[in-house]
Amino acid sequence: MNLMNLAQLKTKNRIAQSLGVVFICLSFPGVFLQVAKSYGDIYTVWFGPHPVVVLDGFKAVKDGLTTHPEDVVGRPVVPFFKxxxxxxxxxxxxxxxxxxxxKFSLMTLKTLGLGKRTLEYQIQDEAYHLxxxxxxxxxxxMNPSFALTLAVSNVICVVVFGHRFSTEDKKFHELLEAMEVIFKFAGSLGHNIYNVMPWLMKCIPGPHKKALTARDFVCSFIRKEISKHQIAGVPDDPQDFIYSYLAQIEKTKDQPKPAYDESNMIQCIFDLFLGGTETSSTTLYWGFLYMVLYPDIQANIQKEIDAVVAPGQMISGDDRKKLPYTNAVIHEVQRFSNIISVGLPRLCVKDTMIRQFTIKRGTMIFPNMASALYDPNEWATPESFNPNHFLDKDGNFxxxxxxxxxxxxxxVCLGDHLAKTEMFLFFSNLLQAFTFHLAEGTKDVNTEPILGGTLQPHYFEICAIPR
Known part of the structure; x- marks a missing residue:
């Protein structure tokens, strides 16, 4: 039986009625995999009186999110999200x-160059700085984390603010540190407790207060950039996200209930940073850890690059098709590091069907992304780092x-194309320029992730030796 109905679960599955068990599942996504062994790939747990449907394995995630995609587009406005x-x-x-x-953000990003050569050139320029x-x-x-975050974030800055920041800019560093605080709290046990007892958490100190203070700093930073744009005036042909949004506010200001205002603009920019900086930089961070752990794979990448790209020439997006092994490694880094683990929850906005099961409006859905990226039915060696997952028998990607x-x-992430381009250009250009190995004296490297909004590697140091 894949999905018990609500009445059956109330009487037959007491595990699902314990808030403590839900906390464990949310904070330690691997528990979902164990529950799925008993109850199948679509099952329900209870968050107090509220049912939460978990999708486990690629087929279940795909069926749940794409069969009737318009029915599951909601986002539960839980206390911390609010x-x-x-x-x-x-x-x-x-x-x-x-x-x-x-809709507006996607349209604007495309206008500003998402998927076009202009933005690719900007990413390539940032790769040079990196x-x-x-x-x-x-x-x-050195620990590569902050340098990677600076580079990825500067791409977002160019798109949103119209300019990059110096890597020495202290305010820029404070911005990135604030984003890191938010991500560390998101997905933690404290985050889940906040969602159950917000009235209590608001009255006591803790990491939740630090996260919300960091959120205020980021919004203040964004407001200052918006103010600079307002003082300069909106040009006829806006060349960044802020100018485009200010133009949209002006265009729709006479509507009865305008959908575009400064608070939404600030939050959209906040979201572009939240979704576009931490995820890509963390994936790259894992990538360089894997390179020092698997030096043979690193050597194979460099061999392929040397055969295709002339010495001293920067790798461009056009080279991606010529570098199938490098491309495969980057994709395997994304799969194996699995930095998001359980995806952000969805909400049924109307009664819907997932396979033969009726899911009621208002039900929360958790797509277990880890289970898809580690599904033994889809991957030859899911528990191993294996670039061959993305190569055919002839070595084609x-x-x-x-x-x-x-x-x-x-x-689906609206910045997926941007993230793919960033990861390819940053990763390949660094591997072309340097050979990486662990810092001398490093013994055991902890490859277990640190839980949070993204799954982070433990601190490590590497040496970048010029080739």
């Missing part, structure tokens, strides 16, 4: 707010259907 976004912006909003903000940043370490031990790190359905 405190963080108050149903504004893109990532954590729902209903008409989400529809308007996502290579020079690594070169400045002169082969000495192939992308299996179960590769869904950007989710599925109508809430």
């Amino acid at each position: 405190a963080l976004a108050n149903n504004k912006g893109i990532l954590l909003s729902t209903g008409s707010t989400w529809k308007h903000q996502r 290579v020079e940043n690594f070169r400045s370490t002169r082969g000495k031990p 192939v992308c299996p259907e179960a590769f869904i790190p950007f989710s599925l359905g109508q809430r």
